[in-house]
Amino acid sequence: MDATIRVLVVDDQDLFRGGFAMILNAQPDITVVGEAADGAEAVRAAAALAPDVVLMDIRMPTLDGVGATAAICQSCAAKVLVLTMYDVDDYVYAALRAGASGFLLKDVRRDELVRAVRLVAAGESLLAPSVTRRLIADVVGRGAARPALARRLDELTERESETLRLLGRGLSNSEIAATLVVSEHTVKSHVSSVLTKLGLRDRAQAVVFAYESGLIVAGQD
Template sequence: MLRVLVVDDQDLFRGGFAMILGVQPDMEVIGEAADGAAAIRLAADVKPDIVLMDIRMPGVDGVTATREICAQTSAKVIVLTMFDVDEYVYAALGAGASGFLLKDIRRDDLVNAIRLVAAGDALLAPSVTRRLIADLARRGHPVPALAARLGTLTDRERDTLRQLARGLSNVEIAGELYVSEHTVKTHVSNLLSKLGLRDRAQAVVFAYESGLVIAGEN
């Protein structure tokens, strides 16, 4: 059973999300919070598996709350916002978020997103992914310090990271590299550990910023 904490300063959104998730057979809403400070306290008390986090809230915002919760607990945070704005993507990913979705997401897609993140995948809304990659492309040259860290990876781990940057799932990567899904999971775990990355979302950003993948290439 996935234990979910819902955080949003608007009663309508918070109650709606809690209602949707509360009827899922594999999920339990174990708490609700109306601001970041309450979310931090509640996450420490109830130990959720997943936190559904609003970005813009009075007082302690969602980015700050995400950073604290990821630092203090093992919870995975999915950020939900009405604003498709790049700086929020970077701030949320930098704070440790494993997913970034827009509030106009469909009910079934939201439920599936939570299951994906709980299983170890990262998730970005398609429009967010396009804007993220486009902005990374505009940044130009790779960051030398990041490029140097690629030397810690094996050839197969670099291949896996390239496929991650394309947004492929473990099953799809296995098909591309002609290996088992278990082998892909091992490569992903190893490369995250070697590069000091929290999850697949950070791996995607790293792949572009290190120069391993160039935006626009297949």
């Protein structure tokens, strides 16, 4: 990415906030434009600083990361990357539903953190299949599919539905292309059409939709 990536770091613990900011500021293509200690402060800072990426702690006082993510995603174009101490966390699932583009565990390695910020800034979603599928299956598996969402699947063509199913399983564009025996360009077109028709922000929300609509049954491939 040619332009400098503007990042807002949000965490109620000074040690984490300062550590993440230091790591990111050391990169030639990343600048930390601000820090916030709680969700309410994060919403104000995002509006004032217009970051490209918000690195968002999920559990904070005043306003948690879920509420802050929802407010930021509704009001600006910033991408939200949430941070959690636990790989299966209801708060993380709620943040993905609210518009977060992915999540990281707080013990993430430096190189993984930097790579994640760059990916999200470039418009990708950070969804490690092994963790994300377990998280969503765990939470969605407690309830039934939502009928209103299931009906919206009728808006998709058969090939778009299959693309959404594969997205929900965590496959990359190249893996989807290989499975469907089409080009990556065609897959990108299908993904774009799915997001547009369903009014979804990005691939992360597409994964959530695939489970909540019942297109993918939790616990099954």
